[in-house]
Amino acid sequence: MDLTYSPGDQAFRAEARAWLDAHVPAAPLPSLETEEGFAAHRAWEAGLAADRWSVVSWPLAYGGRDCGLVRWLVFEEEYWAAGAPGRVGQNGVNLLAPTLFDHGTEEQRARILPPMARGEVVWAQAWSEPEAGSDLASLRSRAVRADGGWLLSGQKTWSSRAAFADRAFGLFRSEPDTPKPHQGLTYLMFDLRAPGVTVRPIGRLDGKPAFAELFLDEVFVPDEDVIGEPGSGWRVAMSTAGNERGLTLRAPGRFLASADRLAALWHERGRDPYTRDRVADAVIGARAYRLFTYAAASRFLEGEPLGPESSLNKVFWSEYDIALHETALDLLGGEGEAADAGGGWGEGYVFSLAGPIYAGTNEIQRDIIAERLLGLPKGRR
């Protein structure tokens, strides 16, 4: 049982910190949910990639540093502590890339990963449909066999950042008459600017086009853009879902940095007695999440799969994130009403509100915890 870093890990931390100190922009970038912000974030990620900091855990060949889980955690702590920008490429980096490592071909990895690492090709996740939310397997968009590939038709929705992104990945029904809904699905990648694709941005609560609806009308996708075997898309997609909820979606460094900023704000604001306990809880929660993640990483490094424990993570961070931002806004008092309230708290608050909804709603996660971790009987859903 120990929490000390090896000299190599410490040197890595120092190197990351020095680079970030020299490069993190002094003023925050514009919101990445705007066209101008999107461009600014792409440029930032290109700079990160130039010095191999955009995807530290990937193999060298694809632009990474081939560093293990502990160094990835260390890097994330430094990244967020330095006040570096949110990642526009995160859907690709956190969701598609792990899927390609597990199920893609060598050709796909070589073609897709390096431009993803550089922010040149930004990816959107096209899973949800108007009639397929929590019950994702009920999806109806089709993939029909064509010469050398597939024709995609149907409607996807809530696709984060699709308003400005370049390509998307998602599930399509390739065999219409299977006995079970999660059979006969194929996992494909497609171009958001291909003929037959219409992207309609949707404003989130604050009106920013943070996600979009996609209308697909016989969009051609070549065979090279199928991930895994046609028909086995559900299995491929579920390995991505595990990543999303588990270790990679929310590194503890992000919350540690936010909790530090909140505590500093509280001290600056005269140690406001009304928010004191909630500020303390934010500090405690960030520490708990960090240590929980270190324990999970330690188990993972010893060969244990992540499994349903990721559902504990997902509910914890999503509720934590809201509480943290609500506390900051309350501490700011009347100033907290301003959408651009100091320190990005307003923007962060709007973003946090969606946490319990995406990546599998918290109700669905609690069902997984109840059945698979507590062994409770299956209920009527």
Place this chain on the structure above:
Amino acid sequence: MRFLLDPEQTAFARSLDALLTAADTPAAVRSWGAGDHAAGRALWSRIADLGVFALAVPEAYEGLGPRPVEVAVAFVELGRHAVPGPSVETVAAAALLSEPRLAHLAKRFLPGVASGGTVMTLALPGGGPYVLDGDVADVELGVGVTGAGELRVAREAAGPEGGTSRVRRSLDPARRLCLPRPGGELLATGPPVVAGAAHAVRWARLATAAQALGVGLALLDRTVAYVKQRSQFGVPVGSFQAVRHRLADAKIALEFARPLVLGAALSLDPADVAAAKVAACEAAYATARTALQLHGAIGYTAEYDLSLWLTRARALRSAWGSPGECRAVVLGDGADAGFG
């Protein structure tokens, strides 16, 4: 970097669990609360034989420690079985007397703690107004609240003069609260006492947090088992989503408190220890509320064993620093041990 218990630590927890499962601990808890300490003292000796108290005592005084991680592991098990008695206080007293400048006192008291022969209790600034189980402990220590620090032994060797009249009932019937005795032999004064007392508060909070975590885990286990076998409307109540989701929330709170307790044992930093105390006690208390609700009326009875953990969860929340006091320490806004 390997933030996981090693196989010996896991095996130690298992053997303690096996001992306490076989020992009919609930009966010992009940008789302790009724003022009959024989079964509880017998249990204490067996726990000591496994080395639990020796882990808090330095090797120089016939102990195996100090080993805070192992102490935390042990206290999770003591909590899981609702073991009665001033175990937290005994460990805290050992921490106080381990202050290097109090070596003469260590020699006098600590070998007895390590062997299990001496049950200790103590009152410290930062620890609340009562001494726990002051009617039964062999040694009662008190630290004066004056800035200079003054350590006294208020009583040595248990005897009938313990005086049950001093006992106030706790919300947890198995915890017997006494007002500190005035006077007694002056053992030490000055900075060593102040430093030792601050150290003792950290150990007390750590052990309390671990014990609370164990209490919460036991409440969750028992409730999960109950809702699987209790049927209403023709199905197990555990198949209702409102029930399942409350238990899932309890599981989340407890599983995120656990690493805080172990992390605090590694660092013994006052803010880390306070954070662990807040998280573990809040998680245990929330689990107690859930456990009571999901048991229905049977959970609300003293006859049913669930009550032993329900009332313990409430008591531990205020023991050795209220949630508010501990949160203040987390923010660097409060005193660690009450000396300002």
